Structure formats: structure tokens, C-alpha cells
Amino acid sequence: MDVIANQLFAGLSMASILLMIALGLAIIYGAMGVINLAHGEFVMLGAYVTWALQTHVGIGILPALPIVFIAVALVGLIVEKAVVQKLYHRPLDTILATWGIGIILQQLVRLGIGAESRFVKGPEILSGNTEIGPLIMSNYRIFVIFFSIAVLFVTWRLMTRTEFGMKLRAVIQNRDISECYGIESKRIFSITFAYGAGLAGIAGALITPLFSTIPTMGTGLVVDAFLVVIVGGLGSLVGSAVAAALIGEATALFSIVINDTLGRIAVLAGIILLIRFRPRGLFPTETRR
Amino acid sequence: MKRRDFLGGMGAVGTAGMLSTPALLASSGRALAQGADIPVGLLFSLTGAVAVVESTLHDAALMAIEEINASGGIHGRQLRPIIEDPASDPATYANRARRLMIRDKCVSVFGSYTSASRQAVLPVTEQRNNLYWYPTLYEGRECSRNVMYGGAVPNQQQDDLIPWAIENFGPRFFMIGNNYVYPKEENNYCKTLLAKYGGEVVNEEYVPLGHSDFSSVINRIRAEKPDVIFATVVGDSDVAFARQYHAAELDPSQMPVVSLTRSEVEVKAIGGEAAAGHFSSAPYFMGHGTPENEKFVEAYKSRYGGDKVTHFVSEAAYFQVYQFKAALEKVDPANITPQTIRDAAVGLTLNAPQGEVLIDENLHTHLWPKIGQWKTDGQAEVLVESKERIAPRPYAAYEGQTCTGEGLVKA
Numbered sequence: 102m103d104v105i106a107n108q109l110f111a112g113l114s115m116a117s118i119l120l121m122i123a124l125g126l127a128i129i130y131g132a133m134g135v136i137n138l139a140h141g142e143f144v145m146l147g148a149y150v151t152w153a154l155q156t157h158v159g160i161g162i163l164p165a166l167p168i169v170f171i172a173v174a175l176v177g178l179i180v181e182k183a184v185v186q187k188l189y190h191r192p193l194d195t196i197l198a199t200w201g202i203g204i205i206l207q208q209l210v211r212l213g214i215g216a217e218s219r220f221v222k223g224p225e226i227l228s229g230n231t232e233i234g235p236l237i238m239s240n241y242r243i244f245v246i247f248f249s250i251a252v253l254f255v256t257w258r259l260m261t262r263t264e265f266g267m268k269l270r271a272v273i274q275n276r277d278i279s280e281c282y283g284i285e286s287k288r289i290f291s292i293t294f295a296y297g298a299g300l301a302g303i304a305g306a307l308i309t310p311l312f313s314t315i316p317t318m319g320t321g322l323v324v325d326a327f328l329v330v331i332v333g334g335l336g337s338l339v340g341s342a343v344a345a346a347l348i349g350e351a352t353a354l355f356s357i358v359i360n361d362t363l364g365r366i367a368v369l370a371g372i373i374l375l376i377r378f379r380p381r382g383l384f385p386t387e388t389r390r
Numbered sequence: 391m392k393r394r395d396f397l398g399g400m401g402a403v404g405t406a407g408m409l410s411t412p413a414l415l416a417s418s419g420r421a422l423a424q425g426a427d428i429p430v431g432l433l434f435s436l437t438g439a440v441a442v443v444e445s446t447l448h449d450a451a452l453m454a455i456e457e458i459n460a461s462g463g464i465h466g467r468q469l470r471p472i473i474e475d476p477a478s479d480p481a482t483y484a485n486r487a488r489r490l491m492i493r494d495k496c497v498s499v500f501g502s503y504t505s506a507s508r509q510a511v512l513p514v515t516e517q518r519n520n521l522y523w524y525p526t527l528y529e530g531r532e533c534s535r536n537v538m539y540g541g542a543v544p545n546q547q548q549d550d551l552i553p554w555a556i557e558n559f560g561p562r563f564f565m566i567g568n569n570y571v572y573p574k575e576e577n578n579y580c581k582t583l584l585a586k587y588g589g590e591v592v593n594e595e596y597v598p599l600g601h602s603d604f605s606s607v608i609n610r611i612r613a614e615k616p617d618v619i620f621a622t623v624v625g626d627s628d629v630a631f632a633r634q635y636h637a638a639e640l641d642p643s644q645m646p647v648v649s650l651t652r653s654e655v656e657v658k659a660i661g662g663e664a665a666a667g668h669f670s671s672a673p674y675f676m677g678h679g680t681p682e683n684e685k686f687v688e689a690y691k692s693r694y695g696g697d698k699v700t701h702f703v704s705e706a707a708y709f710q711v712y713q714f715k716a717a718l719e720k721v722d723p724a725n726i727t728p729q730t731i732r733d734a735a736v737g738l739t740l741n742a743p744q745g746e747v748l749i750d751e752n753l754h755t756h757l758w759p760k761i762g763q764w765k766t767d768g769q770a771e772v773l774v775e776s777k778e779r780i781a782p783r784p785y786a787a788y789e790g791q792t793c794t795g796e797g798l799v800k801a
Contacts, residue, residue, distance in 0.1 A: 218659030313629030
């Protein structure tokens with residue numbers, strides 16, 4: 102019983118990390134239809150910015166978060182303006198282009214900073230564990246769970262309660278008609294892409310104390326993020342949250358009942374089955390393209 | 391000029407050109423045999439996933455080559471390193487190894503970190519009857535006459551370690567490793583030792599390569615309360631495991647992680663605080679106090695930067711070049727081939743940074759196993775040092791099979 106309670110918490114923790122990574126992707130993919138294969142590299146950049154701020158400037162992870170967000174969002178903005186913008190009418194080419202951008206970013210980091218794994222110290226105030234009976238929870242993981250929920254909430258507010266969000270939703274529904282009404286869809290897309298990249302950067306910053314910071318760290322993460330987006334349904338924030346929770350908990354439970362390797366296989370098999378019966382994910386949004 | 395004449399003239403020029411080509415080739419072939427340079431290949435990944443570790447092996451081997459050249463070479467001949475980057479892809483290793491052995495006529499190639507890349511090169515080096523110098527500790531169960539194995543095999547890492555761990559911490563072992571051949575073979579041998587010394591395996595678990603979330607493994611460790619965590623997790627998985635183990639506040643004095651794969655490189659990324667108190671078994675630690683090692687570490691740092699670390703694989707990558715040199719010095723300069731180098735290398739002793747190493751007739755290396763405990767400064771304190779040099783037995787876990795100078799012998 103103790104094991105199961107602890108494992109449920111572990112699943113929740115995995116889910117929060119997945120959600121942080123997938124949220125940016127869900128927005129970019131859902132809003133713009135761009136399959137951004139460089140997303141994992143944005144996560145990696147976020148981790149490296151955090152590392153650079155900590156080792157060279159002496160800023161800890163928590164105060165670094167806004168800086169990381171802005172830095173990676175800027176990179177996203179440049180990538181969007183330089184490459185992705187030119188390819189909105191050629192969705193297949195964006196896959197190739199963003200994949201190439203990912204490789205370029207990865208190699209730039211490797212050449213500029215080095216291939217070896219970097220050390221980032223976790224925040225001091227969040228070290229230690231909180232124990233409730235048999236349940237032992239790492240404070241840092243609790244923080245990540247609440248932080249990801251907060252980011253989800255902020256993003257949801259942004260999409261539904263601001264003028265920018267309204268314009269974005271209008272552009273998603275019908276780009277040509279929105280432009281007729283004076284919405285500058287190019288600008289909206291640029292900002293959305295930058296916001297998604299910034300979220301990926303924050304995700305990268307948050308996972309540095311738990312994972313190892315290397316140039317290739319994004320490659321594996323982006324696969325998980327895509328799984329979350331696909332299971333959740335295109336462009337649905339709630340869907341992404343539910344899918345992240347589902348995949349996190351399923352991974353945790355399978356890995357304690359069987360083991361991590363077979364657990365992973367079981368989760369992937371489950372996702373294939375789900376896609377078979379709900380090809381558009383759990384919460385598909387009705388959009389016209 | 392008539393067209394026919396023109397064509398005839400061109401034909402003559404063409405024939406002359408054709409004739410001159412083989413002559414050129416032949417003269418360059420002779421030049422190589424008599425020339426001042428001895429071509430050697432360096433086949434370490436400088437890009438891709440494995441580059442993290444392999445670039446340090448490349449650095450160490452290249453440093454040794456340049457040291458040898460600076461001190462006058464071998465028989466007055468310089469070593470000419472030919473560098474290839476196989477980009478962490480096994481198929482590319484095989485390709486580039488072939489190129490080094492055929493086109494560049496290397497008499498030896500130094501390379502590889504992972505078993506996958508070594509096994510990709512194996513058919514090439516055996517087919518060309520060349521020599522491949524492999525510096526990494528590995529799982530054993532291989533007995534090629536064309537590979538020089540510089541790293542430890544399971545018996546060299548575990549024979550001292552397992553009884554020591556049982557005596558100091560207890561008999562209940564929790565095995566955690568990545569899901570591929572190396573951890574499985576090491577655990578296989580560990581189980582034979584546990585049976586011999588009265589230990590038991592409470593859990594044996596494998597996670598995918600590159601796995602980064604260890605919360606379920608840590609929950610299982612909490613529930614099982616083993617005495618020793620026997621770890622064969624590699625690379626960034628090991629970094630993630632160690633950091634999360636520390637974050638979960640599991641006490642190294644109650645449940646220490648005893649690792650076969652954790653070196654100074656991983657500890658640097660883990661952070662000294664999280665690594666402190668845990669153990670590694672290896673033939674070499676950076677802090678080892680021999681004059682050879684002080685010289686090695688100092689040269690390495692002054693060349694590549696004061697924050698760089700040496701580790702048990704880069705040490706082997708370094709001393710293997712010196713073993714190659716020592717073997718070449720015994721060979722008749724007119725008859726330098728991979729076979730003569732190999733035959734000269736057998737039985738050769740060398741003062742390596744870890745101590746005096748010896749090349750066995752099975753082409754593995756006799757080494758000095760040590761058990762080190764990690765400190766907060768990222769260095770290991772050597773607690774146990776093997777009293778004698780340990781012979782390599784790559785088939786130790788398989789009764790009736792021995793790797794000898796004639797290859798694998800089955801009883």
C-alpha cells in the first residue's frame with residue numbers, strides 16, 4: 102500500500118514534467134499546425150541558460166526562470182521569423198526544417214559549450230522531503246507539480262481571457278477571414294511560437310536538478326511530449342493536462358507492477374490502442390482549416 | 391589535323407597516363423614502407439551521443455601520441471595520427487575502420503567506448519587481420535586475436551568488490567542497470583560471486599538506455615531496504631539516478647550505491663555533494679598517487695584545461711598508446727605489421743598511471759583493481775587496493791570456457 106501511494110506521487114511528478122514540456126508543443130502544434138521537432142532543443146537551451154546563469158552569474162534556478170523564459174522565447178522568435186514563417190503553407194517541410202534547426206542548435210551547444218554533462222544545483226529551500234505517514238515526497242517535485250498547474254492556468258487565461266488569446270483563436274479558426282477583420286496573423290503566430298518556445302525553456306530549467314544536462318537531452322523528451330499532445334488531442338490545453346496525468350500515472354504504475362522497460366512498452370501499446378479508437382485524441386477541438 | 395590522327399594521339403596520351411598511374415602508386419607504397427611516419431588510426435566519436443566520453447579518450451590518446459613524437463618517436467620514426475569521427479554510429483565505425491586499415495594503411499587503430507561500436511569494428515579488424523586497441527572496461531565474453539583489450543573485465547572489477555561489500559554492508563543486493571548486454575553480463579558474474587560468498591539478490595532491474603526518471607526505482611529501493619545498490623547504470627542515466635537518489639535523502643551509509651561505471655566524469659555532472667559517500671570499483675582513480683599518474687594528470691590538465699578530469703577509460707586510452715610504442719620498439723623496423731606488433735605486445739609490462747600493467751597472452755590486460763569512495767570535491771578516496779595484479783578472465787562467468795593465446799578454448 103505504501104508503495105502504491107508513493108508510486109502515485111511519482112506518477113504525478115512525471116506528469117507535471119511531461120505537462121511542462123508538452124504545453125509549449127501543444128500550443129505551437131494546435132494553434133499553428135506546425136510540427137516543431139526542435140521543441141526538445143528549446144528544452145535543452147532552457148537547461149543550458151539555467152546552467153550558464155548559475156555558474157557564470159550566480160543566479161539560482163528560481164530567480165532564473167523569467168530570464169530563461171525570455172531568452173528561449175527570443176530564440177523561438179528568431180527561428181519563427183527566419184524559417185518557420187516561410188513554410189506555413191507547406192506543413193511537411195516544416196517538419197524537416199525544424200528537425201534541421203534542432204540538429205543545428207544541438208551542435209552549436211556541443212561546439213560552443215562542450216559535450217560533457219553539466220551540473221546545475223537545485224534550489225536550497227526546496228531540498229528535503231515532506232513525509233505524510235508512509236508517503237515520502239520530494240519538496241522539489243511538489244514544487245514542480247504546483248508550478249506546472251500554475252503555468253497551465255496562466256496559459257489558459259491567456260488563450261481565453263485576453264485580446265491576444267481571442268485573436269489567436271480567431272486565426273486558428275479561419276486565418277483568411279481574421280485577416281479581413283484586421284488581425285495581423287503573422288504577428289500572432291510569431292508571438293505564439295515564441296511563447297511556446299519560452300515554456301519549453303522553463304521546462305528545461307525545471308528539470309536540470311533532476312536530470313543530466315547534455316546537448317542531446319531534448320531528443321528523448323520531445324517524443325514524450327508528442328505522445329502527450331497526440332493523446333490529449335490537437336490544440337486542447339485540458340486534453341494535454343489530462344493526457345500528461347494519464348501517461349505519467351500509467352508509466353508509474355506499470356513500472357512498479359512490471360518494470361521500467363516493460364512498463365514503457367505497455368504505455369506505448371496503450372497509446373497505440375487509444376489512437377486506434379480515438380484517432381483525434383481524448384479532447385479533439387473542432388476547427389476549420 | 392585529321393580526326394583519325396587526333397583520336398590516335400589522344401589514345402597515346404591516355405595510355406601513357408594509364409601507365410604512369412600504377413607506377414605512382416607503387417612508388418608511394420614503397421615510400422610508406424621505408425618512410426619516416428608510422429600511420430595509426432584514432433577512431434573516437436567527436437560528435438553524437440557518445441562524444442561526451444569518447445572525446446576525452448580521443449584527447450588522452452592523442453596526447454600520448456604527441457608526447458611520443460616530441461620525445462623522438464619510435465626508432466626515430468614519428469607516429470602519424472589519422473583522425474576519423476564515427477559520429478556515435480556503429481555502422482560508421484565499421485566504415486571508417488575499414489578506411490583507416492585499407493586506404494591509410496594503419497598498422498593499428500585506437501578507438502571505441504561502447505561495446506556496440508567495438509562489435510561493429512570486430513569483423514573489419516579480423517578480416518583485415520589488423521589490430522584494434524579498445525580501452526574500455528567491458529562485459530567480457532569475447533576473445534578476438536585482433537583486439538587489444540585495455541579495460542577491466544567483470545572478474546577484475548568484482549572479485550575484490552563483492553566480498554568486501556558483503557562484509558561491510560550486508561548480503562542483500564539490489565541490482566539496477568541499463569537494459570543492454572554490459573549490465574546483464576556483470577550481474578550474471580555478480581550472482582556467481584554472491585552464491586559463493588552467501589549474498590542474495592533482492593531485485594534485479596533494467597531501465598532503458600537514457601532513462602531519466604528513477605522515482606519508481608527509488609520507491610522500490612525504499613520498500614525493499616537492501617544493503618547494497620549494485621549499479622551498472624551508464625552515462626546520463628547514472629547522473630539522473632544519482633541526483634534523484636540524493637534528492638530522495640537515501641543515506642549512503644545505510645544503502646550505498648556501489649557502481650562499476652561511475653567515474654570522475656559522471657561525478658562531475660552529478661555534483662560532489664550527491665555523489666559523496668557512494669563507491670566505485672575501477673583500476674584507476676584520478677587521485678591515485680603514482681609518479682606516472684601525477685605526470686599524466688598534470689599533462690592532461692595543462693593541455694586541455696584545469697577543470698578537466700581523467701578517468702579509468704581515458705587512462706587506458708593513454709597507456710595503450712605507450713603499450714603500442716613499447717611493442718613497436720621490439721619489432722624489426724623492416725617488418726612492421728599488425729601481427730608482429732601483437733606478438734611483441736604479449737607479455738609486455740608497462741608502468742601505467744594505475745600501476746604496472748601486463749598484457750596477457752589472451753590480449754586482455756592484467757590490472758590493479760581498487761575500490762574508491764567519492765568525496766564532495768568530486769574525487770575518490772581509495773579505500774581498498776588489490777594486493778596483487780589481477781589477471782583478466784573474460785569468460786569467468788562461464789565454466790569450461792577460457793580465453794587463451796590460441797583463442798577461445800571450450801572444455
